[in-house]
Amino acid sequence: MTYAPNVAEDDLRRLHERLAARAAAEGLLDVAYRTVDSPVGPLLLARTPAGLVRVAFGVQDHDAVLTTLAATVSPRILEAPGRLDHVARELEEYFAGRRTTFDVPLDLQLLRGFRRDVVLHLPDIAYGRTASYAQVASLAGSPRAVRAVGTACALNPLPVVLPCHRVVRSDGSPGQYAGGPAAKLTLLDLETRRVDAA
Known part of the structure; x- marks a missing residue:
């Protein structure tokens, strides 16, 4: 029989945020990601310290995209929504019609x-x-x-x-x-x- 501690979801979220912050502070987080809802379905956003490296639609299979990022960019990848707040905000402004161009830094390493x-x-x-x-x-x-x-x-x-x-x-x-x-x-x-x- 295994023991499953009763941990509140808020506590897990806080622990995850602390892990992401510590990994970033110690230079152990190479790719941060999060998903956002949009009029074209869920979008996966991923960034490196250099900038936004990937945007993927739900039909592109987010798990497969993350696996590819781990293989091509770095295996040190972690869900860290706060590191993509500015990207999410600009996308929200775009979909609301308040933004026509994006100002987020970009990491173009996937392009050749x-x-x-x-x-x-x-x-x-x-x-x-x-x-x-x-x-x-x-x-x-x-x-x-x-x-x-x-x-x-x-x-x-x-x-x-x-x-x-x-x-x-x-x-x-x-x-x-x-x-x-x-x-x-x-x-x-x-x-x-x-x-x-x-």
Whole structure:
């Protein structure tokens, strides 16, 4: 027979917060994460000391994303919601229509080569506007690399913050999206309604 102490949930939360704070203070926390609710479903947010490193939609399987982060960034990963309060606040402001760009520091270590070039040009697409995959390929300096732009957008580790949802097909149709087609349409609609209302 095992003994399970009766520990209040508030006590567990406080102990976890103390563990996260001590790990951070002693340089043992390389990746902090939390989840937030949003109009496009639950979002996983992860950051390193350098900045936000990953945003993932629920359909991307948060456990699998955390496993990948542990393998590619560091196994020293811990749920530490307080370390992502500023990111959560900016996302909340974005979804409420009070923010059109993000000011959080970013850690781009998951991006390399042409994918990095593409993703860094995504904020050039104005809030409430769209650009075609071909236009983004030109912005990134490789006008013929339309398919590679699609791949870069699909693998963007920081969706919403680096707005790959603003990249659409040449005919104006939405195209694919890591968060699913409904999430892409929701984000586009949220932005265009606010721009049209202004």
